[in-house]
Amino acid sequence: MKVEQVSVFLENKQGSLEEITRILKEANVNIRTLSLADTTDFGILRLIVNDVDTTSRVLRDKGFRVSRTTVVAVEVPDRPGGLHSILEVLARDNITVEYLYAYVEKSGENAVIIFRFDDSAAATDVLRKNSFSVLSGDKLYSF
Amino acid sequence: MIYNEEFETLPREALEALQLKRLQQVVQRVYHTVGFYRKIFDEAGVKPDDLKTLGDLKRLPFTTKQDLRDGYPFGLFAVPMSNVVRLHASSGTTGRSTVVGYTHRDIETWSELMARCFVAAGLTKNDIIHNAYGYGLFTGGLGAHYGAEKLGASVIPMSGGNTKRQIMILQDFGPTAICCTPSYALNLAEQGQAMGVDMRSLMLRVGIFGAEPWSDKMRDEIENTLDILALNIYGLSEIMGPGVAMECTEGREGMHVFEDHFLVETINPDTGEVLPPGERGELVFTTLTKEAFPLIRYRTRDISHIITAPCRCGRTHHRMDRVTGRSDDMLIIRGVNVFPSQIEAVLVGIQGLEPHYQLIVDRVGTLDTLEVQVEVSDALFSNADEVRVLQKIEKRINKDLKDFLGITAKIKLVEPKSLQRFEGKASRVTDKRQI
Numbered sequence: 171m172k173v174e175q176v177s178v179f180l181e182n183k184q185g186s187l188e189e190i191t192r193i194l195k196e197a198n199v200n201i202r203t204l205s206l207a208d209t210t211d212f213g214i215l216r217l218i219v220n221d222v223d224t225t226s227r228v229l230r231d232k233g234f235r236v237s238r239t240t241v242v243a244v245e246v247p248d249r250p251g252g253l254h255s256i257l258e259v260l261a262r263d264n265i266t267v268e269y270l271y272a273y274v275e276k277s278g279e280n281a282v283i284i285f286r287f288d289d290s291a292a293a294t295d296v297l298r299k300n301s302f303s304v305l306s307g308d309k310l311y312s313f
Numbered sequence: 314m315i316y317n318e319e320f321e322t323l324p325r326e327a328l329e330a331l332q333l334k335r336l337q338q339v340v341q342r343v344y345h346t347v348g349f350y351r352k353i354f355d356e357a358g359v360k361p362d363d364l365k366t367l368g369d370l371k372r373l374p375f376t377t378k379q380d381l382r383d384g385y386p387f388g389l390f391a392v393p394m395s396n397v398v399r400l401h402a403s404s405g406t407t408g409r410s411t412v413v414g415y416t417h418r419d420i421e422t423w424s425e426l427m428a429r430c431f432v433a434a435g436l437t438k439n440d441i442i443h444n445a446y447g448y449g450l451f452t453g454g455l456g457a458h459y460g461a462e463k464l465g466a467s468v469i470p471m472s473g474g475n476t477k478r479q480i481m482i483l484q485d486f487g488p489t490a491i492c493c494t495p496s497y498a499l500n501l502a503e504q505g506q507a508m509g510v511d512m513r514s515l516m517l518r519v520g521i522f523g524a525e526p527w528s529d530k531m532r533d534e535i536e537n538t539l540d541i542l543a544l545n546i547y548g549l550s551e552i553m554g555p556g557v558a559m560e561c562t563e564g565r566e567g568m569h570v571f572e573d574h575f576l577v578e579t580i581n582p583d584t585g586e587v588l589p590p591g592e593r594g595e596l597v598f599t600t601l602t603k604e605a606f607p608l609i610r611y612r613t614r615d616i617s618h619i620i621t622a623p624c625r626c627g628r629t630h631h632r633m634d635r636v637t638g639r640s641d642d643m644l645i646i647r648g649v650n651v652f653p654s655q656i657e658a659v660l661v662g663i664q665g666l667e668p669h670y671q672l673i674v675d676r677v678g679t680l681d682t683l684e685v686q687v688e689v690s691d692a693l694f695s696n697a698d699e700v701r702v703l704q705k706i707e708k709r710i711n712k713d714l715k716d717f718l719g720i721t722a723k724i725k726l727v728e729p730k731s732l733q734r735f736e737g738k739a740s741r742v743t744d745k746r747q748i
Binding site: 179212214232235236 | 689690696699729
């Protein structure tokens with residue numbers, strides 16, 4: 171059920187991001203969605219890809235620092251209040267969100283929110299109990 | 314003007330006779346009271362009695378910074394702690410710092426030597442001395458302070474930092490002399506101007522600057538912006554602190570080494586061979602009168618040369634030229650001495666960091682800056698892909714460098730491949746300063 175995300179440490183310098191997308195292109199990796207957290211000195215690029223193993227291997231081989239983290243992907247209808255309905259439930263059960271990012275599915279009807287929680291299992295339980303659609307990794311990678 | 318006319322102008326012959334007598338005494342003393350010296354003299358096959366002339370000094374082995382570290386903290390002291398009245402130390406993590414001790418008489422000697430420096434700079438008991446050398450374990454603050462009191466001048470114990478307050482005191486108390494690092498003098502001038510203070514119209518007339526390398530260009534700049542006479546002072550805590558050598562107002566070409574208390578040699582840093590006076594090399598000092606922490610042939614790693622030509626001030630003591638470099642990798646950042654190995658020790662002391670780093674030293678405006686580039690290790694990143702975790706590590710490095718070494722650095726986490734990998738001797742320092 172779990173969804174794996176690949177995170178890459180990036181220095182804030184020209185060409186860092188371009189190098190990564192080139193490596194992934196050459197390895198025939200498809201990026202499903204991504205987010206970039208940045209500070210003045212460095213950034214962390216977080217990727218959901220169609221092939222987690224290949225992605226971490228090729229980036230590591232090129233000398234990047236890579237980590238694999240478990241995230242939770244939740245599907246919600248793409249309309250006002252969609253994200254709020256999830257956060258409302260999480261807040262009620264005291265689940266803390268580390269960070270999140272989102273994208274809209276190809277069909278255009280649903281949005282997928284990628285959450286990073288301190289405790290993924292507890293968060294998944296809460297979401298399930300409240301009838302949210304928690305997506306599996308396989309489904310996400312191969313949309 | 315000369316503070317101790319008798320000793321500072323001793324004819325060379327009498328001075329050298331005094332040096333030999335004192336050298337024989339100190340060598341006897343360390344041989345019998347400091348285990349380290351007995352050991353290295355025995356290994357070198359020399360006995361204190363072999364020392365018949367000053368020329369025999371070169372038969373004695375050197376003392377190095379590593380020897381001092383190995384003796385951490387009090388291993389090289391020549392008197393029991395009950396006779397030690399003061400301790401100072403260089404910055405460093407345990408075992409990498411060097412600790413020096415002083416007896417009551419050592420403090421007296423040091424005070425006199427600093428008083429000699431002030432008088433050589435043209436100061437008298439009527440002067441007010443603004444002392445902006447750091448007070449504390451660093452020898453600068455207290456060394457200059459005791460010398461100023463010995464002379465009878467009025468001393469303002471400012472210590473370092475708090476620049477706005479320093480500028481206020483410079484205006485309100487009207488000190489006539491200032492002691493600090495040359496880069497801090499420029500910083501004071503710059504900030505004073507920014508505050509709208511006419512820094513040239515202060516009562517200051519003399520500045521005594523040391524603890525870091527500087528140039529004649531900086532001297533001109535300080536003299537112009539503060540309208541003072543800027544003089545160079547030399548010292549190092551291992552030998553005593555500030556007041557080992559001082560420029561006089563008459564000569565301004567090299568600093569008189571107080572040769573009745575210190576023997577100075579110049580050596581080839583690679584071979585250890587003694588160089589004739591005038592040749593550039595590493596300075597080596599032997600303390601002649603120190604009681605608590607005498608050192609025999611201590612390798613300073615400072616590169617300079619000795620000037621034997623008589624000085625028009627009347628002092629017979631030889632002079633040393635300004636220090637133009639180091640024969641090791643020590644960095645001096647805002648007056649604080651630091652070795653790359655000390656920074657490395659701090660880094661490896663933090664869990665999750667690896668000793669892959671690069672140091673970038675620069676001078677922005679008048680102040681030195683240090684950037685420590687540290688590689689993000691696999692262990693660190695695989696545990697956390699969150700910005701705050703990495704920022705916490707940056708803060709921790711920053712704090713440890715400040716706590717252990719007393720230096721402020723900008724920390725930059727970098728990708729592994731951006732740091733060069735070294736085979737053999739690593740060159741981890743890029744010094745962009747143009748002094």
